[in-house]
Amino acid sequence: MTRKKAVLIIVSVVVLLNIAFCVSIPVVNDLHAKKVADELSALPLPENTRIAEKMSVAAKLWGNGNGMQYMGALLIESALPLEELEAFYSESGPEYCYVRKQDGKEITFTDHGKYGFKTEINSDDYYIVYALGKDDNFIIQLYSELDLRGH
Numbered sequence: 595m596t597r598k599k600a601v602l603i604i605v606s607v608v609v610l611l612n613i614a615f616c617v618s619i620p621v622v623n624d625l626h627a628k629k630v631a632d633e634l635s636a637l638p639l640p641e642n643t644r645i646a647e648k649m650s651v652a653a654k655l656w657g658n659g660n661g662m663q664y665m666g667a668l669l670i671e672s673a674l675p676l677e678e679l680e681a682f683y684s685e686s687g688p689e690y691c692y693v694r695k696q697d698g699k700e701i702t703f704t705d706h707g708k709y710g711f712k713t714e715i716n717s718d719d720y721y722i723v724y725a726l727g728k729d730d731n732f733i734i735q736l737y738s739e740l741d742l743r744g745h
Contacts, residue, residue, distance in 0.1 A: 626727055644670065648666075650665065661744050662741050697720075701722065
């Protein structure tokens, strides 16, 4: 192999690795948010409750400044009142788990972006149960800082 070919191969590999790394940034962050949603959906459900939909978001959701936030959310349909659902999820849910009444498809409590469910909400028995993920290891912290959706 000639020296020219070797240099070309090395440069090509370096360029491809850089492209792969850039493409992996949003994928890793989306997978981290999906993990939060999966943890929520793995929790036991209260009586008379069903999961209508599951979603996750990795983006800048609240506040000012830079930084990614990871939200996993469940749209649940339940005959239970909000207070009982809050009590149930405060005991059995992860840290930073919240329950709110869900009146329409759109999630209205985020500061940035428009997010929502696909499910048609046609009664007063729908609630959103959501939890926030943490950037608790070096890889997630690194990818969090590099994702342009957090800026």
